Every structure is written in structure tokens, then in C-alpha cells.
Amino acid sequence: MIVAVASGKGGVGKTTVAVNLALAAEEEVILLDSDVEEPNAHLLLRPEIEKETPVPLLVPVFHRERCTGCGKCIEVCAYHALALIGRELLIFDKMCHACGGCIYFCPEKALTEGERVIGILQEGRAGKVRFVQGRMSVGEALAVPVIKKLREKQGAHTIIDCPPGTSCPVIQAVKGADFCLVVTEPTPFGQHDLRLLIEMLRVLKVPAGVIINRADLGDEEVEEYCRQEGIPVLLKIPFDLEIARSFAAGVPFVARLPRWRQAFSDLWQRLKRKGVRA
Amino acid sequence: MKEIVVLSGKGGTGKTTLTGVFATLGQRAVLADADVDASNLHILLNPVKEYEEPFYGSQQPVVDQNKCTRCGVCTQLCRFDAIDHGEVDELNCEGCGVCFHGCPEKAITMEPVLSGHLYRGSTPYGPFVWAELGIAQEASGKLVARVKEVAREIARQEDRLLVVDGPPGIGCPVIASVSGASLVLAVTEPTAAGKHDLGRLLSLTRHFGVPLAVCLNKATLDEEMADKIEEFCREEGVKFLGRIPFAREVVKALIHRQPVTEGPVAEAMQEVWRRALSLL
Numbered sequence: 001m002i003v004a005v006a007s008g009k010g011g012v013g014k015t016t017v018a019v020n021l022a023l024a025a026e027e028e029v030i031l032l033d034s035d036v037e038e039p040n041a042h043l044l045l046r047p048e049i050e051k052e053t054p055v056p057l058l059v060p061v062f063h064r065e066r067c068t069g070c071g072k073c074i075e076v077c078a079y080h081a082l083a084l085i086g087r088e089l090l091i092f093d094k095m096c097h098a099c100g101g102c103i104y105f106c107p108e109k110a111l112t113e114g115e116r117v118i119g120i121l122q123e124g125r126a127g128k129v130r131f132v133q134g135r136m137s138v139g140e141a142l143a144v145p146v147i148k149k150l151r152e153k154q155g156a157h158t159i160i161d162c163p164p165g166t167s168c169p170v171i172q173a174v175k176g177a178d179f180c181l182v183v184t185e186p187t188p189f190g191q192h193d194l195r196l197l198i199e200m201l202r203v204l205k206v207p208a209g210v211i212i213n214r215a216d217l218g219d220e221e222v223e224e225y226c227r228q229e230g231i232p233v234l235l236k237i238p239f240d241l242e243i244a245r246s247f248a249a250g251v252p253f254v255a256r257l258p259r260w261r262q263a264f265s266d267l268w269q270r271l272k273r274k275g276v277r278a
Numbered sequence: 279m280k281e282i283v284v285l286s287g288k289g290g291t292g293k294t295t296l297t298g299v300f301a302t303l304g305q306r307a308v309l310a311d312a313d314v315d316a317s318n319l320h321i322l323l324n325p326v327k328e329y330e331e332p333f334y335g336s337q338q339p340v341v342d343q344n345k346c347t348r349c350g351v352c353t354q355l356c357r358f359d360a361i362d363h364g365e366v367d368e369l370n371c372e373g374c375g376v377c378f379h380g381c382p383e384k385a386i387t388m389e390p391v392l393s394g395h396l397y398r399g400s401t402p403y404g405p406f407v408w409a410e411l412g413i414a415q416e417a418s419g420k421l422v423a424r425v426k427e428v429a430r431e432i433a434r435q436e437d438r439l440l441v442v443d444g445p446p447g448i449g450c451p452v453i454a455s456v457s458g459a460s461l462v463l464a465v466t467e468p469t470a471a472g473k474h475d476l477g478r479l480l481s482l483t484r485h486f487g488v489p490l491a492v493c494l495n496k497a498t499l500d501e502e503m504a505d506k507i508e509e510f511c512r513e514e515g516v517k518f519l520g521r522i523p524f525a526r527e528v529v530k531a532l533i534h535r536q537p538v539t540e541g542p543v544a545e546a547m548q549e550v551w552r553r554a555l556s557l558l
Contacts, residue, residue, distance in 0.1 A: 008316045009289065009290060009316055009318070010286075010288065010289010010290045010316075010446040011288060011289040011290010011291055011446075011467075012289075012290055015471065035447075037287075037446075037447035037448045037449045037452075037478070038287050038288055038446070038447055038448065038471075038474070038475040038478060040288070040470075040471040040474060040475065043470040043471055043474060044470075058357070076375065076376070076379050078337070078373055078374050078375045079374070097372055097374060098357065099357055099358070099372065099374030099375075099376050100355070100357050100376065101374055101375065101376045101379060104355060104376065104379075104380065105379055105380070136448075136449065138448060138478055138481040138482050138485060139453075139481075139482060139485040139486075140449070141419065141449055141450040141453050142449070142450065143447075143449045143450070163447065164289040164290075164316070164446050164447070165313075165315040165316050165445070165446070165447075166315045166316060166411070166413070166414070167314075167315040167411060167415070167416060167418045167451075168416040168418070169449065170315075171369060171414055175369065187529060187532050187533060188318075188321045188532060188533065188535055189294065189318045189321060189532065192316070192318060192321060193316040193318070196315070196316060196413065199413045200413050200414050203369070203413055203414045204369070204414070217526060217529045218529055218532075218533060219533050241499075244499050244500075245499070245500055247469055247470075247471070248468055248469040248470065248499060248500035248503050249470065249500070249503070250469075250470035250471075
């Protein structure tokens with residue numbers, strides 16, 4: 001079972017839900033932190049990192065001696081990542097999407113494949129939770145290739161802590177999951193971004209259930225929306241200073257509050273039984 | 279023309295709430311929302327839409343099935359698993375056009391994709407530019423760049439300050455929103471995650487040579503962690519603009535879809551803005 005934990009709006013509790021769920025599940029689960037721009041799950045889980053693997057991206061390497069200045073590479077590059085001045089080719093690495101077009105279509109084979117590291121995967125363990133996170137290097141623009149590499153690490157029971165929003169990195173993190181837990185807060189911001197994410201999940205054909213965090217700080221509109229759309233509300237977590245301070249200090253709250261360990265364990269069971277329809 | 283971009287690294291620390299408070303200060307400014315895949319500032323500013331433009335952010339292959347011989351060259355060439363013997367998977371496609379250039383039957387054309395919309399409107403606080411990326415569309419960085427282009431044009435013409443509510447993270451859309459900024463105002467929170475993500479954002483702004491100043495929202499939720507973050511800023515030589523307390527009134531104002539204007543949170547945010555403006 002692959003469960004993605006996502007939210008349109010940032011800072012509503014994705015990481016809290018993903019880590020607490022991983023800790024409360026009775027089986028060994030793999031927790032993937034796919035928020036590669038700002039990975040935070042390790043701050044709560046505190047795993048021992050055992051292995052680091054660089055994530056390379058293909059980049060063109062230029063061989064001036066073979067170039068005739070024909071300009072075919074410039075013509076095929078959709079990302080404006082190349083500029084040709086006489087027979088000197090400038091390669092703007094960070095604009096390159098690694099499509100391979102310039103390499104395939106250069107008639108003189110003046111471009112060959114090289115690699116550039118754009119991030120790392122870090123693997124480890126905390127108790128019975130296997131943990132893998134992607135970390136994109138600072139200054140890089142493309143999160144998707146790092147997330148793609150991270151998804152190769154998923155196993156039989158996997159929980160994916162996703163990046164916020166609804167654009168390409170989120171799609172890469174959620175695609176192919178069996179279920180998406182959508183975390184939100186009961187405010188106009190939370191509701192607005194919830195709707196966008198639900199629409200995205202419908203395009204991806206991933207079934208969804210909602211977790212309302214800080215459920216007592218807001219209004220009824222999120223629940224009303226879920227009712228209208230037939231989306232189950234699976235859990236409500238109230239605003240609680242003890243929960244907020246646990247997160248602040250980097251402690252998963254199931255470790256401090258046994259009734260919440262039970263609640264997350266029950267949720268995991270429901271997800272496994274597919275007992276999550278509205 | 280000066281430009282302040284409000285960022286945070288971590289989501290949900292209060293970027294939009296803080297930008298909403300700025301709007302109420304009566305400064306001559308243009309406001310823009312660069313969080314194009316989950317924009318929220320329009321909820322607080324309630325703009326009257328005056329202009330709308332479609333945004334074509336990328337291209338996708340369209341296959342003429344009469345010409346396609348199912349040879350599979352496109353499948354071999356595509357590095358994104360986005361085309362299988364002439365069948366396109368739009369979600370995987372990055373619009374590179376390799377299939378188009380490589381198709382031996384010339385069965386593929388590249389067509390522009392409507393990726394979203396950009397809007398300009400008026401609010402009680404000044405002109406406002408925002409955008410919506412279409413569902414499951416890419417090219418968010420390009421749409422951010424377009425939002426900034428339109429907003430800058432107004433700011434230049436009307437000699438106004440530009441204030442941009444930015445996206446979370448440190449990737450493509452954030453890099454697009456930082457580009458050309460006079461100052462990044464980072465909003466963080468007193469949590470381990472807030473501190474970690476602020477560190478990554480600081481590395482990013484240093485990488486691009488943009489000055490950064492920090493304010494700490496919801497500071498009273500954990501005073502000890504708040505001290506650590508202020509200490510971190512001192513050690514890094516980063517300007518610290520102040521602490522904003524946590525208060526439930528902020529949520530109440532949000533429920534009424536209005537910027538928070540009264541109480542200790544509004545006062546502390548107003549003070550942060552005065553200090554930020556003095557850095558320009």
C-alpha cells in the first residue's frame with residue numbers, strides 16, 4: 001500500500017501526519033520524504049542515516065573540435081539552455097531539463113552525455129521505520145528528477161510525505177499512490193487549496209480522504225465542502241499547545257500522547273482495509 | 279523601483295497574512311501573488327478583476343494517428359516516459375519536443391498548452407496581480423516570472439513599491455520570484471522545521487546575492503525555539519526584524535477574509551514592515 005500525504009497549502013501538518021502514521025503502523029513501513037526543497041520529516045523521526053547516494057542529471061558535454069556551428073542543438077532545445085557564439089557553445093546547466101535532444105540530434109556528435117549532481121538521497125532507519133529522503137541542492141530549480149529517483153525506493157508499505165502545492169513536484173510525489181491523505185485546516189486558505197489538490201487528484205485518479213488539522217481554529221466550510229464532494233473526513237486533530245510544542249521541539253506527538261498513537265494506528269488499519277469511503 | 283519578496287522556505291508560516299497586513303498600511307505599492315499553484319492573497323484583498331490573460335507555459339506533442347506507424351522511435355527517444363508508440367501521457371510530458379524532432383514519419387506537431395491564467399485587478403489597497411496555474415500543469419516558474427513582469431510594469435509606471443507574496447520551498451518558482459528583488463523578507467516560525475527551512479532559504483538568497491531579513495511569526499508558541507532562531511540570525515549576520523505573537527484573532531480575521539488590522543499581532547506585523555521598508 002502506497003499512501004501519499006499531501007496538502008495544497010503549506011504548513012498544515014503533512015509531515016506531522018506522515019511521521020506519526022509511520023510510527024503507529026504495526027508493520028515495517030518505508031517513509032519517503034519527497035519535499036526535496038525543504039525536507040522536514042527527519043527532524044521528527046531522527047533516523048540514523050546509513051547511506052547517501054547522489055542524484056545525477058544528464059547534461060550535455062561539448063566537444064568543440066567536432067562542432068561545425070550548424071546550430072541544430074539550438075534549434076531543438078525547448079528550454080533555451082544553449083547559446084552558440086561562432087563555434088563556442090554556452091550551456092546553461094540550470095535551465096537544462098536533460099531531455100537529451102541536443103545530444104541525439106547533433107549531426108557531428110559534438111555533444112555527449114555527462115552528469116551533474118542536483119541533489120542526494122539519504123537512507124536510514126528509526127526503529128522499524130525505513131526512511132529515505134531526497135534533498136535538492138540549494139540553487140537548483142528542478143525538484144522532479146530528485147523525487148523520481150526517490151520514488152524508486154518505495155516498497156510494500158510506503159508513506160510519502162509530499163511537498164506543498166499542486167504543481168509538478170507534487171504530481172511526481174503522488175502519482176501512482178493507492179491513496180492520498182489530504183491534510184488541511186478549516187480556513188478559507190485551507191479550503192481554497194484543498195479544492196485545487198482534490199481536483200489534481202481526480203486527474204491523477206488517486207482516491208483521497210481528508211485530515212483536518214487545528215480543527216477547532218476555523219469554520220465549518222471545509223467539512224461542508226467534503227460532504228458535498230463525497231470525500232471522507234478521516235481524522236480531526238484539534239489545536240493543542242502540547243501537539244504544537246511537540247512539533248516545535250521535533251518530537252512526534254504519538255510518542256507523548258498514547259490516545260493519538262491509537263488514532264493513527266486505527267487510521268492505518270482503515271487504509272489497509274480500504275475502509276475509507278465517505 | 280524597489281521590490282520586497284515575502285518568502286519562508288517552510289509553508290504555512292504566515293507569508294500571506296503578513297503581506298495582507300502590509301496592504302493595510304497605506305503605502306503606495308503594487309501587490310502581487312507569486313504562489314501560482316496555491317494562491318491565497320486574493321482571498322484577503324478581494325480584488326475587482328480588470329484584466330485577464332491566458333498563459334501558455336509549454337508545448338505538448340499532438341500525434342496525427344493517420345501518419346503514425348507505431349514504430350516506437352518516440353518511445354525510445356523520450357526520457358520522461360511520456361510517449362508510447364504515438365500515445366502521449368500529458369502528465370509526464372515536459373514539452374521538450376524530442377519526439378517531434380525525431381519522428382521519422384513527421385506525424386507529431388508541438389501545440390501550445392494553456393497552463394493557466396494571469397489576472398490584474400484593483401483593491402482598496404492598490405493594484406494587484408495574481409495568477410492561477412491550471413490543474414496538474416507545469417511551468418509554474420515561467421508563470422511567476424510573468425506575474426512579476428506585469429506587476430513591475432505597473433510599479434514602474436506609477437512609481438510604486440512592489441510587494442510580492444512568494445511560494446514555499448526553494449525550487450523553480452521561488453528562484454523565479456527572488457530574481458531581481460531588492461529584499462527578501464523571510465517569515466519563519468519557532469519550530470525545528472522553521473529553523474531548518476530558513477537555513478536553506480538563506481543559502482539560496484546568498485547564492486543569488488539578494489539581501490534577506492527575518493521575522494518570527496507565532497513566536498509565543500515556543501519561546502525557547504524563538505530564542506534559538508534569533509540567535510541563529512545573529513550568528514549568520516542576518517537582520518532580525520521582530521517577533522510576532524501567536525493569537526487566535528488571526529484565524530478569526532481570516533475566516534472573515536480580511537487582513538488582521540487590530541491587536542498585538544497586527545501591531546507587531548506593522549512594526550516588522552516599518553523596519554523592512556527602512557532597509558530599502
